[in-house]
Amino acid sequence: MAAANIVVSETPLVLYALRRGDDALILGHRLSEWCGHAPAMEEDMALANMGLDLLGQARELYAYAAKVEGKDNDEDKFAYLRHVRQYRNLLLVEQPNGDFARTMVRQFFYAAFADLYWRAMMASADPTLAAIAAKSEKESAYHLRHTSEWIVRLGDGTEESHRRAQTAIDDLWAFTGEMFAVDGSERGLIDAGIATDPAVLQPRWLKTVTGVVNEATLSLPTSSWMQQGGRSGRHSEHLGHLLSELQSLQRTFPGATW
Amino acid sequence: MVTSAISDADLRQRAWAAAAQVVDPEIPVLTIADLGVLRNVAVHDGHVEVAITPTYSGCPAMNMIALEIAVALEREGIQRPRVRTVLSPAWTTDWMSEDGRRKLKEYGIAPPLPGSSRRALFGEQMVACPQCGSTETELLSEFGSTSCKALWRCKSCREPFDYFKCH
Numbered sequence: 001m002a003a004a005n006i007v008v009s010e011t012p013l014v015l016y017a018l019r020r021g022d023d024a025l026i027l028g029h030r031l032s033e034w035c036g037h038a039p040a041m042e043e044d045m046a047l048a049n050m051g052l053d054l055l056g057q058a059r060e061l062y063a064y065a066a067k068v069e070g071k072d073n074d075e076d077k078f079a080y081l082r083h084v085r086q087y088r089n090l091l092l093v094e095q096p097n098g099d100f101a102r103t104m105v106r107q108f109f110y111a112a113f114a115d116l117y118w119r120a121m122m123a124s125a126d127p128t129l130a131a132i133a134a135k136s137e138k139e140s141a142y143h144l145r146h147t148s149e150w151i152v153r154l155g156d157g158t159e160e161s162h163r164r165a166q167t168a169i170d171d172l173w174a175f176t177g178e179m180f181a182v183d184g185s186e187r188g189l190i191d192a193g194i195a196t197d198p199a200v201l202q203p204r205w206l207k208t209v210t211g212v213v214n215e216a217t218l219s220l221p222t223s224s225w226m227q228q229g230g231r232s233g234r235h236s237e238h239l240g241h242l243l244s245e246l247q248s249l250q251r252t253f254p255g256a257t258w
Numbered sequence: 259m260v261t262s263a264i265s266d267a268d269l270r271q272r273a274w275a276a277a278a279q280v281v282d283p284e285i286p287v288l289t290i291a292d293l294g295v296l297r298n299v300a301v302h303d304g305h306v307e308v309a310i311t312p313t314y315s316g317c318p319a320m321n322m323i324a325l326e327i328a329v330a331l332e333r334e335g336i337q338r339p340r341v342r343t344v345l346s347p348a349w350t351t352d353w354m355s356e357d358g359r360r361k362l363k364e365y366g367i368a369p370p371l372p373g374s375s376r377r378a379l380f381g382e383q384m385v386a387c388p389q390c391g392s393t394e395t396e397l398l399s400e401f402g403s404t405s406c407k408a409l410w411r412c413k414s415c416r417e418p419f420d421y422f423k424c425h
Contacts, residue, residue, distance in 0.1 A: 132345060
């Protein structure tokens, strides 16, 4: 049956493309959950549009992973036919939407990273990744601007919006460290000039985030303890529930097309 | 052979002309040539390959545009054309033709400000109203009805309008 989980040969380059593709797909799916529920019409469009950008990035990365792997897999199979432990995304992006402030803080932390990361990746020795980076960089920059404005509006808004934004920052902070972590598989790609070293970007990310958070009269936690696991498939309980919805059609009607 | 070289060039020209007529399904006053989405037409052994590039990664119009190109070329008698998506170099609003900018404005969409694609995190933009020309305008929503547009309002004539985002 087509609904069986696929087997993926995770060479470093395949794994790399899947990790970044999974970040984009899962975060994009989270944003799509807001469709029809956002606090204002304009923001409903904004969240769906950012989700669409991320979905587009995921497709490019999955298509490249499939090409590099050279097996029977394709972008749809990567999305619909891997189980939760086969997903390689950051724990940050799978965290539930919560209230609007939490969604914005999650998006802001990620966009501030993606903006720097994809800009650096435009210099990748791999021409396909460099091309994907050049598109993603522009989109991430726009997402960063949009979310930054919201962080300021929420933090420097009412007592309640301030409290909600600060709670979201405090709760999500422990998931930000994973963005800058590197394992052995990725180290080889970094040494070969194919991947960029995210750890190098950390001080600049912190500077951007600190600047916006200060302007918003909010503060960053002092705790430096960081939770990891997503990159090797050890996820929070939330991802399985997300996938059950994202994959439900292919799992119920294997191979369905329209 | 010389004859085949001439017919290849001729075929390429006919294919380009046909593809260049295809309009963006979401902004039907602009052709894909105006937008800079049409990147290249190549002929290999009598087979035509058209290269297009997306404005935004997730732009849902790309499938439709690819289909319309295939239909336009088939109508021109060019059989089984291939349409390929290229990502590099990444599309920018700077590629939009002058003619395209004029057509956009006439259609009621403010064209992207030239050469201003780079961000300022909290930067100010000055967008002129496509209806009355006033620069007394304000941003209503950074995201609009399609990936490539934002929603603005003119404070002089009070009309809301779309702005083609710089990218």
